[in-house]
Amino acid sequence: MLHNIKLVVFDLAGTTIYDDGSIALCFQQAMQQFGYTVPVDVINPLMGYKKPQAIQLMLEKYEPDASKITAELVATIHEQFEQNMIDYYEQLPVVQALPNAERVMMALQKAGIKVGLNTGFSRAIADVIIDKLGWMYHGLANYLVASNEVPAGRPHPFMIQRMMEQAGISNPKEVIKIGDTEVDVNEGKAAECLYAIAVTTGAFSREQLLPYTPDFILDDLAELLPILQIEA
Template sequence: MSIQLVVLDMAGTTVADDGLVLRAFDTALASAPVAETDAARQYVLDTMGQSKITVFRHLTGGDEQHAQRLNAAFEAAYDDLAHLCTPIDGAAELIRDLRAAGIRTCLTTGFSRPTADRILSALGWRDLADLTLTPAEAGRGRPYPDLVLTALLRLGADDVRAVATAGDTTSDIRTGLRAGASVVAGVLTGAHDAAALREAGATHVLSSIRELPSVWEQS
């Protein structure tokens, strides 16, 4: 089946974050500390790609007020850093090429809409993809399938098997698999290494998002 829709993660996959997410988490944790900070930081690394408020709810043991304070501090810290984001080499060109070939594209993120828009504006990407989605707009964030399935519904793909996904975290891989995508690629430009991506079930592991079209062009 030919690919009709490509769903791409942002930070670490199409956007070179260079540790900005972790810097913003550190700022948030400093402003509203949680117990066992080192363990919390490791959990943040392990769950990269997931909805940030969900991560903070876990770290605070379900204390919603504390989680919301942490999330607000994180969003404010990342907003201050968003201008430092740069595109992964070839990412914008890839999306333009996909659209020119008639393949619909969606950029997804675990950030809130205001933070996602700040990144997109900093990169000049507000109109780059056919669609951008945040967890609140899809129902649930990663590792649930909602982001991919919402993209399929909104962009009119005919079949989940006509979807390809790509991301740099194990949560990205689980999302693609749970959504039924035929291509669930992990890329090595972000948070998790090849072994972790393969263990999560990636159908392909790529050095860069630029390699993604070769997956179906050679099949």
């Protein structure tokens, strides 16, 4: 096993679970309900951000009157988005894991490496997703931290640092971060993880990820195992 890794932190949507575009659509609908028409191609690059921050950024782009961009407006739109997402996942018959995600998690567990999940979603949304998947119950994942449980979301390192505290890890070089967006990569770097790894299964293509210089870019999570010298 490589470098005595003790914890691998995975993003959720686009990294370990399939996103068919419904998340961006829920975002678009929430903005539309308050009079803002935001194209999906503007929403997608913001997918990894803490969602109130993403809403703030969209308002700054689409609201010409800066005085209307208040904390109350951001919170109200976020509440609508959160409800849209909870309704979507509760009605979804099955939350679909991305190819090899569960196999990789199981291989890490067998190798004695803890698995953490973090997300730009709120805890309320994340809990619905994880409950449907059963990953915590079945021992595939050990920790879950959502962006509203820490002072600031990605690209700040706080979610990873919270998980390190929970796992009793003090050395970030014993941790790897994996995600599908710019802010996932920068979160791993900010936390000083051994590797900040990107995947092409979500919001960003390989070409879009390259400028952020991840340590590796994976097309399939199964590619992680040989990097860590772990057998499937």
